[in-house]
Amino acid sequence: xxxxxxxxxxxxxxxxxxxxxxxxxxxxxxxxxxxxxxxxxxxxxxxxxxxxxxxxxxxxxxxxxxxxxxxxxxxxxxxxxxxxxxxxxxxxxxxxxxxxxxxxxxxxxxxxxxxxxxxxxxxxxxxxxxxxxxxxxxxxxxxxxxxxxxxxxxxxxxxxxxxxxxxxxxxxxxxxxxxxxxxxxxxxxxxxxxxxxxxxxxxxxxxxxxxxxxxxxxxxxxxxxxxxxxxxxxxxxxxxxxxxxxxxxxxxxxxxxxxxxxxxxxxxxxxxxxxxxxxxxxxxxxxxxxxxxxxxxxxxxxxxxxxxxxxxxxxxxxxxxxxxxxxxxxxxxxxxxxxxxxxxxxxxxxxxxxxxxxxxxxxxxxxxxxxxxxxxxxxxxxxxxxxxxxxxxxxxxxxxxxxxxxxxxxxxxxxxxxxxxxxxxxxxxxxxxxxxxxxxxxxxxxxxxxxxxxxxxxxxxxxxxxxxxxxxxxxxxxxxxxxxxxxxxxxxx
Amino acid sequence: xxxxxxxxxxxxxxxxxxxxxxxxxxxxxxxxxxxxxxxxxxxxxxxxxxxxxxxxxxxxxxxxxxxxxxxxxxxxxxxxxxxxxxxxxxxxxxxxxxxxxxxxxxxxxxxxxxxxxxxxxxxxxxxxxxxxxxxxxxxxxxxxxxxxxxxxxxxxxxxxxxxxxxxxxxxxxxxxxxxxxxxxxxxxxxxxxxxxxxxxxxxxxxxxxxxxxxxxxxxxxxxxxxxxxxxxxxxxxxxxxxxxxxxxxxxxxxxxxxxxxxxxxxxxxxxxxxxxxxxxxxxxx
Numbered sequence: 001x002x003x004x005x006x007x008x009x010x011x012x013x014x015x016x017x018x019x020x021x022x023x024x025x026x027x028x029x030x031x032x033x034x035x036x037x038x039x040x041x042x043x044x045x046x047x048x049x050x051x052x053x054x055x056x057x058x059x060x061x062x063x064x065x066x067x068x069x070x071x072x073x074x075x076x077x078x079x080x081x082x083x084x085x086x087x088x089x090x091x092x093x094x095x096x097x098x099x100x101x102x103x104x105x106x107x108x109x110x111x112x113x114x115x116x117x118x119x120x121x122x123x124x125x126x127x128x129x130x131x132x133x134x135x136x137x138x139x140x141x142x143x144x145x146x147x148x149x150x151x152x153x154x155x156x157x158x159x160x161x162x163x164x165x166x167x168x169x170x171x172x173x174x175x176x177x178x179x180x181x182x183x184x185x186x187x188x189x190x191x192x193x194x195x196x197x198x199x200x201x202x203x204x205x206x207x208x209x210x211x212x213x214x215x216x217x218x219x220x221x222x223x224x225x226x227x228x229x230x231x232x233x234x235x236x237x238x239x240x241x242x243x244x245x246x247x248x249x250x251x252x253x254x255x256x257x258x259x260x261x262x263x264x265x266x267x268x269x270x271x272x273x274x275x276x277x278x279x280x281x282x283x284x285x286x287x288x289x290x291x292x293x294x295x296x297x298x299x300x301x302x303x304x305x306x307x308x309x310x311x312x313x314x315x316x317x318x319x320x321x322x323x324x325x326x327x328x329x330x331x332x333x334x335x336x337x338x339x340x341x342x343x344x345x346x347x348x349x350x351x352x353x354x355x356x357x358x359x360x361x362x363x364x365x366x367x368x369x370x371x372x373x374x375x376x377x378x379x380x381x382x383x384x385x386x387x388x389x390x391x392x393x394x395x396x397x398x399x400x401x402x403x404x405x406x407x408x409x410x411x412x413x414x415x416x417x418x419x420x421x422x423x424x425x426x427x428x429x430x431x432x433x434x435x436x437x438x439x440x441x442x443x444x445x446x447x448x449x450x451x452x453x454x455x456x457x458x459x460x461x462x463x464x465x466x467x468x469x470x471x472x473x474x475x476x477x478x479x480x481x482x483x484x485x486x487x488x489x490x491x492x493x
Numbered sequence: 494x495x496x497x498x499x500x501x502x503x504x505x506x507x508x509x510x511x512x513x514x515x516x517x518x519x520x521x522x523x524x525x526x527x528x529x530x531x532x533x534x535x536x537x538x539x540x541x542x543x544x545x546x547x548x549x550x551x552x553x554x555x556x557x558x559x560x561x562x563x564x565x566x567x568x569x570x571x572x573x574x575x576x577x578x579x580x581x582x583x584x585x586x587x588x589x590x591x592x593x594x595x596x597x598x599x600x601x602x603x604x605x606x607x608x609x610x611x612x613x614x615x616x617x618x619x620x621x622x623x624x625x626x627x628x629x630x631x632x633x634x635x636x637x638x639x640x641x642x643x644x645x646x647x648x649x650x651x652x653x654x655x656x657x658x659x660x661x662x663x664x665x666x667x668x669x670x671x672x673x674x675x676x677x678x679x680x681x682x683x684x685x686x687x688x689x690x691x692x693x694x695x696x697x698x699x700x701x702x703x704x705x706x707x708x709x710x711x712x713x714x715x716x717x718x719x720x721x722x723x724x725x726x727x728x729x730x731x732x733x734x735x736x737x738x739x740x741x742x743x744x745x746x747x748x749x750x751x752x753x754x755x756x757x758x759x760x761x762x763x764x765x766x767x768x769x770x771x772x773x774x775x776x777x778x
Contacts, residue, residue: 205694206669209627209763242627244696246666248761 037111041201043103043118043176046080047072049200050110051103051176057139058101059180066096078121078157078197086196088128088181091189100180102137109172115201118146118162118177124153125193130181134162136254138175143273145175145254153194163207165239165253166291206244212258212290213238215297222299222362222482223390223444224278225307227354232260232274232286234347234362235299239290258288258295267303278303307354310386310447310486321375322489323470324350326357332372337361340368359485366473369488374406374466380490383416383452383470388484393444396421398476401452405463412461416452419478430455447486454490534618534707534776542772543587549580553612556580557605557747560597566652569632570751570758572599580604586769589748591631593764601764605747613640613741618776619660620705620716621746626766627698630758631665632749633768635704637742653681656737658713661704664755665766668696671704673715675725679734686730688715688723701771710739746770 042049059065069087077083091097118135134147148162164170177199183189215235224230232255239257240250255274262268262276268284269277276286281303288295313320313327322328324336336359337349346367351360361367383403397419404413416430420440430453432438437452457464470488474480541553549556556575564570571591573579579602580589591603621635639656643649657676664670674687692702705716715723730736748768751757758764 203694206692206696208668208696208699211763242668244667244669246629246664246668 037109037172038107039111039114041112041115041203042199043201044084044120044196044199046077046082048103050106052106055103056101057104058099061096064096064098065101066093066099068095069099070101073195076195078123078195080197083195083197084199085193086179086181087193088183088191090191091183091187093191097189098180098182100132101178102139102175103177104138105174105176109174110170110176112164112170112173112201113167115170115203116164116167116207117202117204118164118200119159119202119204120196120199121157121159122151122153122194122196123157124155124195126153126184127155128153128181128184128192128194130179130194132178132180133160134178134251136170136173136175137178138173140174142175143254143256144169144173145178145252147178147252148249149252157197161204161207161243161249162251163239163241163243163249164201165212165251165257168291169257204244207241209240209242209248210291210293211240211248212253212288212293212295213240213297214258214288214295215299217296219298219300221302223302223304223392225353225390226278226281226303226305227307228278229353230276230351231255232258232270232276232288232299235297237274237288237295253290258290260286260288262286268301276301281305304390304445307356308388308445308447309356310358310388311449313384313487313489315491320489320491321377321380323369323371324359324486324488327487328489331375334370334372336367336369338368338370353484356486359483359488361483361485362481364474364481364483365477366471367483368469368471371468374468375490376465377403377454377467377490378464379492380454380464381493382454383490384487385450385452385485386447386487387418387441387450388447388486389441389444389480390482390484391444391480393441394479396476396478397441397480398474398478399480400471400473400475401450402469402471402473403454403462403467404469404471406466406468407463409461412463414455414460414462417475418450418452421476449487534778536777538614538617538775538777539612540772540774541587542585543582543770544585546583547577547581549582549587549606553608554606555609555611557607560599564752565749567749567752567754569749570599570630571601571603571749572596573605573747574602575604576602578602580606586771587746589633589746589768589770591626591748591750591764591766591768601750601758603748603750605745607638607743607745609638609640609743609745611743612775613743614775614777615739615741616708616710616777618705618707618774619744620703620775621660621773622701622703622771623661624701624769624771625663625668625671625697626665626748626768627668628665628758628762628766630751630755630762631766632752632755633661633663633665633747634659634749635661635744635746637744639737640741640743650737652676654678654735654737656740656742657681658706658708658738658742659685659687660706660715661717662754663697665698665762666755668698671697671717673706673723675713675730675738677730677734677737680730686725686733688725690715690717690720690722692717701769708738713738744773744775746773 048055056070058067066089071085072082073085130151132147136144136146183191238250239253240248260270262284264284266280267282283302285300287298322330345363345365346361347363348361398421399418402413402415422432557573589604596602637658641650642655645651653676659674662672670689670691672689674685676685680686703718707714712726727736
């Protein structure tokens with residue numbers, strides 16, 4: 001088997017090269033015409049077609065992307081002389097535990113308005129699932145990004161179709177293809193190989209019955225604060241086309257494909273890029289359409305006033321290890337939201353609302369903050385968290401706050417119930433009768449400070465010298481979907 | 494009147510294209526079996542362009558009411574009503590609508606129009622311009638049944654001896670494919686004489702298409718738009734059974750839900766579904 005490996009090349013070098021070649025001065029012509037762009041649909045047939053020299057631009061290796069597994073194969077092809085070959089690494093591969101990246105047009109972009117789908121043939125060395133394929137991602141704006149998630153590979157060649165949500169938008173698209181694939185099973189996932197061939201934009205003509213949706217087709221109602229900004233991309237924008245096979249193929253689609261309408265622009269305004277700005281008190285319903293077809297689902301926002309200012313911590317910095325607070329210098333974190341697949345639904349993370357830096361989580365079920373370097377909290381007596389839930393609150397709120405250490409023993413952690421529920425807990429849980437730690441949330445929209453005592457290692461097993469993870473979990477699935485968090489820190493009395 | 498003339502002109506174009514296609518077939522086919530003879534049927538006998546809002550012309554159409562026996566013999570799930578909720582005429586279009594609703598023990602309602610006892614004809618060109626519905630379990634059809642169809646008494650014949658010409662059948666889950674079939678003694682139910690036609694780069698639920706046959710004493714030709722895609726000859730039929738197509742037939746247009754041919758709808762099937770009929774025309778020689 002002959003396999004050609006394409007090396008991961010730093011894009012900057014090529015970019016500079018391109019600049020030096022093309023930057024010759026020109027007079028403006030009398031007859032200025034609108035630029036038109038190439039209409040080539042082919043991306044990879046037997047070789048890359050009109051792509052950048054590096055062909056494959058990997059996701060950032062610093063984020064775990066493996067840049068070694070991309071190449072072409074002359075012995076396994078669907079048709080013609082060559083196919084793309086992807087060696088998906090094992091989850092614990094030292095070069096990176098997954099593979100993925102994009103193909104970018106080598107010119108200024110292509111006019112894809114004459115096509116209705118991206119298609120390709122693929123097969124796997126074994127049956128497996130590729131997490132993501134799509135197009136429209138160029139690592140610059142990603143304005144018209146489209147994703148088809150979790151495609152099932154067969155061990156024989158099979159054709160895959162990714163519908164274009166609205167081709168009239170793609171007058172100058174550079175993002176020709178994106179894929180992301182991890183191994184099979186639980187960590188450390190098992191690697192495998194898959195091949196792709198005849199990758200191209202096509203005018204199939206056989207796509208029909210568009211059914212765009214947002215918010216899972218629900219009429220979602222949320223309470224938010226004046227001055228807040230968020231993207232409609234957080235509300236599950238999809239487009240579905242029925243294929244010739246009768247299958248409804250659903251892709252995620254970037255907000256720029258949609259036209260959004262706000263029922264009251266004195267309350268909420270939506271930009272072309274789908275960014276919503278809350279500019280006044282009241283209620284506004286956001287609806288959408290795509291290529292003239294109404295989107296199923298809507299988002300109604302109640303803007304109830306300015307975002308309350310979180311309490312200002314008063315403790316001396318010398319007595320505090322801060323994780324998220326403007327009052328102190330924070331410990332560096334890897335993330336404020338790990339987006340742990342497949343069970344986590346929580347979206348969001350660090351954001352700014354009306355000038356305040358806060359953590360804002362939506363679709364909340366659980367979320368974790370991971371420190372870059374484990375910290376020693378042996379001297380600390382409490383964990384302090386300010387929480388604000390903007391919604392009308394249910395009475396059965398029951399959450400679990402956990403501190404975990406960097407060691408591998410899954411049983412060594414401290415956990416604390418919050419929300420005021422008083423039933424059985426395991427020995428690692430604190431006193432449920434302590435109203436400061438197990439606080440009740442009476443009303444939505446106000447800040448509440450929770451102070452959780454750090455308990456002896458003899459009771460919890462927590463190794464206090466290497467704490468690196470704080471997890472908040474909606475343990476009984478009470479009807480709380482949105483959390484704001486501020487002033488997350490440990491302190492000693 | 495102008496409108497009708499224009500449509501006749503288009504008909505002629507279609508026929509001419511058909512002729513040239515047949516000419517090609519004749520010129521390039523090696524075996525004599527593949528030669529086709531096309532008769533030109535240009536004498537318009539009757540038509541319905543559905544130009545009177547709100548009225549399904551009672552001189553042409555009767556509407557079924559009920560579920561037939563065993564779901565019209567196919568375990569179909571719909572109840573056919575004569576209500577305007579299921580069949581109506583507006584702006585030149587007959588709309589047959591399949592609705593998901595509890596109705597007299599059925600989970601769906603729809604409509605079935607027939608020219609039985611009103612317009613029956615032996616031989617001719619039968620065609621309709623239709624935009625088809627879509628989705629798993631959706632089964633529209635444009636077809637002919639022998640006018641002598643009955644219970645076998647009083648000179649009637651039981652199916653399939655009475656004959657059935659399916660000009661167009663379609664599965665909503667296969668939106669690019671239609672089927673043209675013949676049923677008769679020796680070739681019926683799951684074993685008809687049939688052929689499928691698939692649109693290239695298009696699908697039947699995106700726009701209107703013309704479905705037609707030309708039927709003579711010696712063959713039945715099947716068309717979609719300007720493409721002749723099949724000819725079934727008397728000889729082919731008689732290899733399998735009896736040619737029962739020398740007597741008048743009537744037209745049926747219906748939209749079934751579920752049934753043996755398509756299976757039941759699933760949770761992705763969108764209701765209501767509509768079958769839009771622009772016109773029905775019948776010609777003789």
